[in-house]
Amino acid sequence: MAATNLTEVVLLACGSFNPITNMHLRMFELARDHLEDTGHYTVVKGIISPVGDAYKKKGLIEVDHRLEMASLAADTSDWITVDPWESLQPEWVETAKVVRHHYEELLASEQNKDAVDSVKYAKKRRIEDDYFGSASHTKRRGGSQLMLLCGADVLESFSVPNLWKQEDIVEIVGRYGLVCITRSGNDPHKFIHQSDVLWKYRKNIHVVHEWVTNEISATHVRRALRRGQSVRYLLPDAVLCYIKEHNLYNAESEQKNADVVLAPLQKFTGASSS
C-alpha cells in the first residue's frame, strides 16, 4: 500500500487509440516515473479511455476492435487498464466530461473505504484559496488524484486568450491536474508563465520531457499496414496478431467517415448563429 504521505494518482489518457501502440504505453510509464520521482506521488492506476465511434474521425475503426486491442496491450501491464465508459456512450463526449466521470468514480470508490481511512482523509483536507471563487474547483488534499495525460499543445491552447472558458481551464488544472508529455524543452513552461490561471495552478501541471503524445505513431502504423510493411515492435505482438487476424486497417477502412464532419465541429455546420 502507499506510504501515508504520498498522494495516490490515477492517470487518464483519452484518444482514438486507432490502434494502440507502444508509444501510448510508454507515455504512461514516463508519467509514472516523473510523478514518483518528485517524492510526492504514487501512481496506482492508469486508464486508457478510447473515444467512441461517434467522434467520426476519418479512418476510425469500430470501437469493439479498438477496445479489444487496448485490452490486449493493457494485459502486458500490471497497473494500466482500459475503461470502455466513454466508448459506450451513444454520442461523442467531450474530454472534460470524461475526466469528470472518472473523477466521480474515484470519489465514489474512496467513499467505500473503511471508516479509519475516511477520518484520516477528512483531517488532511483543506480548501485552497480559489482565485475564481469556486471551491468545487479545488483539488482535495489527502485523497486520490486524477490527472489527465496529454500533450503540451493542451497547455499552449490554455494560454491563448479567449480560446477556452476560464472556468473550464480552472476545472481541468485546478480540480484535476495535467501531465503533459513533450519533446520540446522550454515551451510548456513558457505557456504556464504567460497565463495567470496556469501559473496559479502550476503545481498541478507536470511537464514530462519525452515523446510527443499525439496520433503520429498510430497514423504511421496504419499507413505501414496499408502498404504491407512491418509494424512489429511498434505495438505489442498480441495487438499485431489481432490486427492480422481481423484484417484491420486497409485502404477502405482509412476512408471511413471521409465525408463526415468531426463530432466537435458538427455544431458549426448549418445556419449561422444570432
Place this chain on the structure above:
Amino acid sequence: MTEASKTHVILLSCGSFNPVTKGHIHMFEKAREYLHKTGRFIVIGGIISPVHDSYGKPGLVSSRHRLTMCQLAVQSSDWIRVDPWECYQDTWQTTCSVLEHHRDLMKRVTGCILSNVNTPSTTPVIGQPQNQTPPPVYQNHSNMNHKPNAIKLWGKISESLGKICCVRPHMERFTFVDENANLGTTVRYEEIELRILLLCGSDLLESFCIPGLWKDSDMEVIVGDFGIVVVPRDGADTERIMNHSSILRKYKDNIIVVKDVMNHPMSIISSTKSRLALQHGDGHVVDYLSQPVIDYILQSQLYIKASG
C-alpha cells in the same frame, strides 16, 4: 466515389476597431452564412485582432480600451473571439505576420482543440470571450520590424480594415504527402484541413490597388497562400477593384466576395461615423454600436474630442 470534404475555416479580421461597430459583427455573420451556403466550408471560428497602438492613426484610442470594447461586442457570440496578440507585441505587425502567427498557433493547438479538452456546455474551441477578466499578457516575441512607411497612407484608407474575407473554393488542389504534415498555410490534423482566411471590407481590397502601400511579397502571401473573404460595403464594385491589381487578378480564385450584402443598412456603418455621432451626441450611435460598447465609451469618456 465521394464528394470532396469541406474546408474548415477560421476568419481573421485585422483593423483598428476604433471602435468596433455592429457593422464589424455583421460582416463576420454574413461571411459565415455565405461560406456555409456554398456548401464547401465550415466556419469554426472568428478572430478579431485589433491593431497595435503604434499604428499611428490619429484618434486611435489605447488598445486596452479597444480590446475591452471588442470583448463586449462579442460577449454573446459563441464563435467569434478577440485576440490581443497584435496589441501586445513590441510594435505594429503586418497583416501577413498576423496571419502567419495564427496559422502557426493553430497548427500547434488544433489537435487538442479537436480532441476537445473542454466542457460540454457551449462552444469549446474558438469562440468564448471573457467578460471581465483582463486577458493574460503574452510574452514579447521578437518580431520583424517592417518599415512603417505604409502606415501613413494606410491611415487614410483603413476605416474598416478589419474585414478581409477570402475563401478558397477548390479543395482538389491540396495534395498531402502525410496526413499529419503541415504544408504551407494549411493545417492538417485528424484528416481535417483548416484554413485561416482574412476577412475584410471592400475598402481593404481597394487599398491593394494603391501603388506602394502593400509589399508585393506580402500580398502574394495574403491572397495567394491564405485567401480573402470580402464583404462589400457602400456600393463598392469589387470586380472593378480586382481588375486593377495584377496580384488580385492572379489569385481571383482565392478571393470570395460575399453576395447579397449591398443595400443592407449595416453596410453603411463605420467607426468614423460612430466617432462623429459620439462627438455630436447624435442618437444614431445606437444603430452603429452595441449598447455595452456605448456604455463603456461613456463610462471611460472615449471619443469626446474630435480627432483625425
